[in-house]
Amino acid sequence: MPQYSDTILALFKKRAATGEGGLLTGTDPSAFDVSDPLRLWIIQVGVIIMVDQLLFLGLCRLKQPKVIAEVLGGILLGPTAFGRIPGFTNHIFPADSLPYLSLVANIGLCLFLFIVGLEIDASIIKRNARMSAIVSFAGMALPFGLGSALSIPLYNHFIDPSVQFTHFMLFTGVAYSITAFPVLCRILTELKLLDTTVGIIVLSAGVGNDVVGWTLLALSVALVNAGSGLIALWILFACLAFTLFLMFIIKRVLLGLARSTGSIDNGPTMFYMTVVMILLWACAFFTDIVGVNAIFGAFLAGIIIPREGGLAIALREKLEDMVSIVFLPLYFTLSGLNTNLGLLDNGITWAFTIAITCLAFCGKFCGCTIASRLSGFSWREASTVGALMSCKGLVELIVLNIGFQAGILSQRVFSMFVLEALTLTFITTPLVTALYPPDRRTIAAPGSALPQVTDQQKSHMQHHTMGHT
Numbered sequence: 001m002p003q004y005s006d007t008i009l010a011l012f013k014k015r016a017a018t019g020e021g022g023l024l025t026g027t028d029p030s031a032f033d034v035s036d037p038l039r040l041w042i043i044q045v046g047v048i049i050m051v052d053q054l055l056f057l058g059l060c061r062l063k064q065p066k067v068i069a070e071v072l073g074g075i076l077l078g079p080t081a082f083g084r085i086p087g088f089t090n091h092i093f094p095a096d097s098l099p100y101l102s103l104v105a106n107i108g109l110c111l112f113l114f115i116v117g118l119e120i121d122a123s124i125i126k127r128n129a130r131m132s133a134i135v136s137f138a139g140m141a142l143p144f145g146l147g148s149a150l151s152i153p154l155y156n157h158f159i160d161p162s163v164q165f166t167h168f169m170l171f172t173g174v175a176y177s178i179t180a181f182p183v184l185c186r187i188l189t190e191l192k193l194l195d196t197t198v199g200i201i202v203l204s205a206g207v208g209n210d211v212v213g214w215t216l217l218a219l220s221v222a223l224v225n226a227g228s229g230l231i232a233l234w235i236l237f238a239c240l241a242f243t244l245f246l247m248f249i250i251k252r253v254l255l256g257l258a259r260s261t262g263s264i265d266n267g268p269t270m271f272y273m274t275v276v277m278i279l280l281w282a283c284a285f286f287t288d289i290v291g292v293n294a295i296f297g298a299f300l301a302g303i304i305i306p307r308e309g310g311l312a313i314a315l316r317e318k319l320e321d322m323v324s325i326v327f328l329p330l331y332f333t334l335s336g337l338n339t340n341l342g343l344l345d346n347g348i349t350w351a352f353t354i355a356i357t358c359l360a361f362c363g364k365f366c367g368c369t370i371a372s373r374l375s376g377f378s379w380r381e382a383s384t385v386g387a388l389m390s391c392k393g394l395v396e397l398i399v400l401n402i403g404f405q406a407g408i409l410s411q412r413v414f415s416m417f418v419l420e421a422l423t424l425t426f427i428t429t430p431l432v433t434a435l436y437p438p439d440r441r442t443i444a445a446p447g448s449a450l451p452q453v454t455d456q457q458k459s460h461m462q463h464h465t466m467g468h469t
Contacts, residue, residue, distance in 0.1 A: 030091060037100045044101055045326065047092060048333045051077060063190055063429045065183045067394045070329045071422055074336015093337060105334055108327020109398070110284050110298040115320055116182055117302015118312045120207050131375045132204030138371035139209060139389045140177040143363030147176030150359055154352060158413050170220040171403040175417060176360050178213035180393025180425065181206045187391065187429055196441045198381050201372070202388045209389070214299055217399055218292045224406050225291040238290045243300060246283070251304040254279075264309035268318070276305065276315065293402060328394070335397050335418060338404060343412040344419070357420040361427075364390035384436040391428040392421040 032040045055076075056069035076082055083089045093101075151172040155165050184206045193199035222235040254276075258264050263272040283297030305312045344350055369386035373379060400417050403409040409417070 032094050032097050034096065037097060040094075040097050041100055041104070044092065044097070045330065047077070048073065048329050049326070052329045052333070063433075064426060065186055065393060065429075066324070067180075067183060067328075067332060067397070068422060068425055070332035071336050071339075071397065071418065073329070074333035075339050075341065075418075076336070077333065078337040079340040080342055098334070098337075101330060102334055105327065105330035106294070108323055109331050110280070110294055111319055111323045112182075112328055112331075113295045113298040114280050114302040115316050115323060116210070117299045118305055118316045119182065119185065120210065120303055121307065127204070131201055132208055134375055135201060135205040135368050135371045135385060135389070136208035136212070138367040139179065139205065139364055140212060140367075142367035143176040143360065144173040146359045146363040147173040150176075150355065154356075154413060157348065157352070158410055159408075160410065163408055167220070167224050167406075167408050170216075170223065171399065171408050174213065174216045174220055175396050175399045175403075176363060177209075177216070178392070178395050178399060179206055179209045179364070179389050180391050180395040181210040182395070183393030183425065184388060184391050187388065187432070191429070191432060192438075193432075193436070193441070195443055197377070197443075198384050198388070198436060198441070201375075201377075202385055205368070205385075205389065210395070213395070214296065217402070218287075218296050221293050221402060221406070222291055224408065231291075235291045239287065239292055239296070242286060242290075246300055246304050250279070251306070254304060255306045255308070258306050258308070258311055264306070264311055267314045268311060273315075273318070276301075295398070331401075332394065332397060335401055338401075338411065339415045339418045340411055341415055341419065343415055349412065349416070353416045353419055356416055357423050360392070360420055361390050361424055380435060380440060381442070384432055387428060387431045387435055390424055393425045396421045 029039055030043050051073040052066075052070050055073050056066055059069050059072075060066075077093070079089070148169050151165075151169040154172065155163075155168050159165075159168055184202065188194050188199050188203065194203070218239060219232075219236065222239070223232040225235070257275060258268075258272060261269045261272050263269050268276070280298055280301040283301040284294035285297065287297035287300075288294040302312075305315060344353060365383075365386040367386075368389040369382045372382035372385040377385065397418065400409065400414055400421070404411075404414045
């Protein structure tokens with residue numbers, strides 16, 4: 001993320017002995033100083049975490065994921081609400097301080113994508129390859145097509161002509177086609193769906209969707225940064241070669257190191273953790289300098305960690321709490337600070353916002369529902385799969401932030417898409433609860449995700465067969 005290089009260099013400049021008397025000398029502790037940004041950063045983090053936690057206390061009663069509280073907190077702290085209070089933004093979130101906040105947030109985002117990589121289990125996809133591939137493809141192809149179609153009027157109405165249409169269309173299509181796999185895992189856990197046929201196929205399709213979605217986003221970023229198709233192709237080849245190097249060489253080295261250090265039997269040692277952290281930032285550095293984004297390297301680093309002996313789970317548990325409590329709220333609060341719902345100030349803008357939301361939901365819901373039904377699920381189960389796969393959450397917000405930072409999305413369009421992502425994530429839990437109540441659920445047979453037939457369905461089919469004979 002080259003835009004933060006000046007911020008990093010500023011931290012190494014000689015610091016003046018400022019604020020020696022602190023409050024006792026009448027110094028404002030929240031006054032921003034480039035040579036000593038820590039005090040204001042602590043105030044910002046404290047405000048962000050407190051607002052997020054207060055919102056989450058109310059939203060968790062509705063079984064809503066934490067990301068909604070984090071983005072809503074950012075929207076409230078931004079120009080939509082608190083930003084309208086005279087002096088609030090200039091005092092708590094001055095423009096000069098945001099690069100420091102953003103730097104820490106992006107470090108946290110790399111750690112989060114590393115954790116997402118740790119959560120991906122290839123064996124789940126292998127066991128349910130056919131059905132998950134059908135659902136995943138249908139859940140990406142139709143939304144991508146609808147998003148690309150909608151990008152034409154959006155571009156004509158809201159996007160500066162200096163932005164290439166193909167770049168905008170790619171980001172719109174990717175934002176439409178992606179599913180929030182981490183949020184999906186938490187919703188499945190909270191609703192106790194992990195051991196159902198629906199839960200297993202959604203998990204399998206969600207993993208495939210996540211991998212393909214990040215790949216598409218990497219291609220989009222490469223094309224934007226390259227400026228020409230030929231350079232984008234070289235970037236793609238470089239990333240592909242790097243991925244193969246990680247998968248076939250570094251992965252085996254990590255497995256051998258884990259065995260020799262006893263990390264598989266006794267949990268990751270300090271030395272092994274150090275090697276993994278160095279690898280994480282090395283991968284992030286490489287993908288960033290070749291013109292993709294640091295988060296893709298972090299994601300790849302998570303994928304290649306050995307799964308033997310629960311090593312990946314142990315690594316995730318060591319990092320997850322700090323990332324979810326401190327780092328992620330910063331990133332999604334910055335999304336909220338960049339969101340100004342006051343820009344949705346006319347009928348045309350609201351019409352497009354509603355169209356974005358409806359088409360995003362219909363593309364995912366219809367594509368996944370039809371694919372699931374054709375794969376053998378009942379309409380109730382198929383529609384539940386569609387409802388779960390329409391969850392956007394934090395993954396779409398990451399896509400939107402990358403597009404916004406690249407100058408492809410205007411603040412108005414960014415705000416429209418953030419509202420869409422929040423709406424679809426918010427309705428996922430109540431919709432699934434209504435479509436798939438506990439008494440209608442089918443428990444999956446061990447090691448299989450194929451739809452299992454309940455006793456009621458068996459008797460119905462036997463009666464139907466006897467009628468024909």
